[in-house]
Amino acid sequence: MIDKIRIVITGVGLTAPNGDDLVSYRKALLDGKSGVSSHEVRYMPPVPAGLCDFDQFRHQSKKAGRRGTRAGAMSIYSANEAVVDAGLAIGNLIRDRTGVFIGITEHGNVETENEIYNLSQYDFDVKYWSHHHNPRTVANNPAGEVTLNMNITGPHLCLGAACAAGNIGLIYGAQMLKLGEVDLALAGGVSESARTFGIYASFQAQNALARHKDPTKASRPFDRERNGIVVAEGGCIFAMERLEDAKARGAKIYGELVGYAYNSDAADFVLPNATRQSECMRMALLRAKMLPEQIDILNTHGTGTMQGDEHECEAIRRVFGTMTNTNVNNTKSFIGHAMGAAGALEIAGNLPSFQDKTVHPTINLDNIDPECNLPGFVIKKPRKLDRVESIMSNSFGMLGINSVVIIKRFEQ
Amino acid sequence: MTRESIKAAIIEIINEIVPDEDLSDLDHQKPLRDQIDLDSMDFLDIVMELRKKYRIEVPEEDYDELSTMNSTIDYLLPKMESL
Numbered sequence: 387m388i389d390k391i392r393i394v395i396t397g398v399g400l401t402a403p404n405g406d407d408l409v410s411y412r413k414a415l416l417d418g419k420s421g422v423s424s425h426e427v428r429y430m431p432p433v434p435a436g437l438c439d440f441d442q443f444r445h446q447s448k449k450a451g452r453r454g455t456r457a458g459a460m461s462i463y464s465a466n467e468a469v470v471d472a473g474l475a476i477g478n479l480i481r482d483r484t485g486v487f488i489g490i491t492e493h494g495n496v497e498t499e500n501e502i503y504n505l506s507q508y509d510f511d512v513k514y515w516s517h518h519h520n521p522r523t524v525a526n527n528p529a530g531e532v533t534l535n536m537n538i539t540g541p542h543l544c545l546g547a548a549c550a551a552g553n554i555g556l557i558y559g560a561q562m563l564k565l566g567e568v569d570l571a572l573a574g575g576v577s578e579s580a581r582t583f584g585i586y587a588s589f590q591a592q593n594a595l596a597r598h599k600d601p602t603k604a605s606r607p608f609d610r611e612r613n614g615i616v617v618a619e620g621g622c623i624f625a626m627e628r629l630e631d632a633k634a635r636g637a638k639i640y641g642e643l644v645g646y647a648y649n650s651d652a653a654d655f656v657l658p659n660a661t662r663q664s665e666c667m668r669m670a671l672l673r674a675k676m677l678p679e680q681i682d683i684l685n686t687h688g689t690g691t692m693q694g695d696e697h698e699c700e701a702i703r704r705v706f707g708t709m710t711n712t713n714v715n716n717t718k719s720f721i722g723h724a725m726g727a728a729g730a731l732e733i734a735g736n737l738p739s740f741q742d743k744t745v746h747p748t749i750n751l752d753n754i755d756p757e758c759n760l761p762g763f764v765i766k767k768p769r770k771l772d773r774v775e776s777i778m779s780n781s782f783g784m785l786g787i788n789s790v791v792i793i794k795r796f797e798q
Numbered sequence: 799m800t801r802e803s804i805k806a807a808i809i810e811i812i813n814e815i816v817p818d819e820d821l822s823d824l825d826h827q828k829p830l831r832d833q834i835d836l837d838s839m840d841f842l843d844i845v846m847e848l849r850k851k852y853r854i855e856v857p858e859e860d861y862d863e864l865s866t867m868n869s870t871i872d873y874l875l876p877k878m879e880s881l
Contacts, residue, residue: 447818448818449818449835517843518839
């Protein structure tokens with residue numbers, strides 16, 4: 387029975403390094419506009435990073451902004467914008483039938499780093515440690531802040547899923563809708579970690595932090611000259627509903643979530659695993675009752691690390707073979723890696739393809755690595771198609787977690 | 799510090815903590831929390847800012863002394879007049 391319940395996306399709210407709503411973000415992706423710039427980080431020389439510049443106080447009081455976290459603020463902004471975009475009244479949601487499900491790669495590092503820095507200014511006397519530290523760093527903080535802001539009394543939680551989290555927020559939202567636990571799911575992902583030094587320092591120690599004299603060219607997945615990850619922040623939340631509910635209220639429908647899967651490598655802390663990735667893609671296709679050749683756009687996870695990009699291309703080859711009709715792109719080349727928000731932002735960036743019949747390109751792919759030379763790559767310029775029926779989006783993460791979602795153009 | 803300068807210092811701290819509130823018409827005889835949106839976490843922020851900015855400790859048993867603006871100034875005056 388659950389398999390027969392269809393789940394659709396009816397609203398999108400987001401803040402990305404190159405756009406704070408779907409229209410401007412999509413335009414940036416079609417115009418080839420990077421959101422990466424040079425960023426000052428504590429204890430380190432400047433790094434390329436993707437930072438957001440959204441109107442934080444459009445939906446949040448200054449007091450709540452001061453008390454809460456950056457991830458909370460991005461989630462509040464995105465959730466409110468998604469509800470508005472869905473044509474629902476913010477103050478009129480059915481409070482106890484709405485759920486908030488937000489994927490996170492990590493949470494609390496910004497607050498912890500800031501508190502320790504603050505403490506260092508007071509000779510490490512812990513009486514100067516803030517009473518806000520615990521509510522800011524509990525793992526449900528971003529989703530919890532959304533419920534406080536929007537007066538939602540249904541379930542909320544954050545889903546810790548490394549860089550697979552954006553997709554998994556979406557998947558969990560769909561599952562809760564299918565189970566009848568909620569009638570409206572505000573689901574997606576968020577990450578504020580571009581505001582820490584630790585994430586950059588750790589990638590640097592792993593020889594996986596991107597460097598380039600022009601920050602807009604630092605994020606270059608699948609290129610021969612790629613040298614690591616550009617860290618970004620962002621938030622993206624979808625309003626998701628059961629199809630019958632969306633139709634009953636005459637909602638516009640961005641697309642239907644027809645297939646999804648997530649699995650585990652059980653192999654390594656950081657190294658990806660092409661076998662499990664390809665299994666994940668196949669499982670999502672099976673659930674969608676689709677064949678690989680029916681995927682029009684394949685949005686890659688590709689982060690710009692040497693091994694990660696190679697492994698993903700190997701996994702894609704195992705599923706898609708030498709097919710030339712699948713259009714392959716990469717959103718991180720524009721915005722960097724928005725961690726917990728990445729999967730959701732990448733779906734959002736491709737959703738308008740159902741209407742504009744255009745595939746956003748991959749930028750900074752000047753000289754494709756032969757190991758990554760998939761036949762359908764859309765490079766530098768958008769590609770116009772006769773029609774776009776389906777999008778597959780990959781998101782993979784540390785500790786070996788893989789997630790794949792398939793969205794179809796909505797048909798009755 | 800004088801009563802006036804202590805008042806200005808308190809207003810500055812409260813303004814940082816609850817920036818959405820208008821503090822221009824506060825009745826100094828009435829409890830602050832009856833006039834502005836100031837909850838227990840905000841109150842702890844006031845205590846923390848007094849500690850950080852003026853190295854003043856307000857022990858928990860004295861929290862009631864910080865109820866109104868006037869009672870707050872009365873309580874802080876002996877601790878701050880030498881600053």
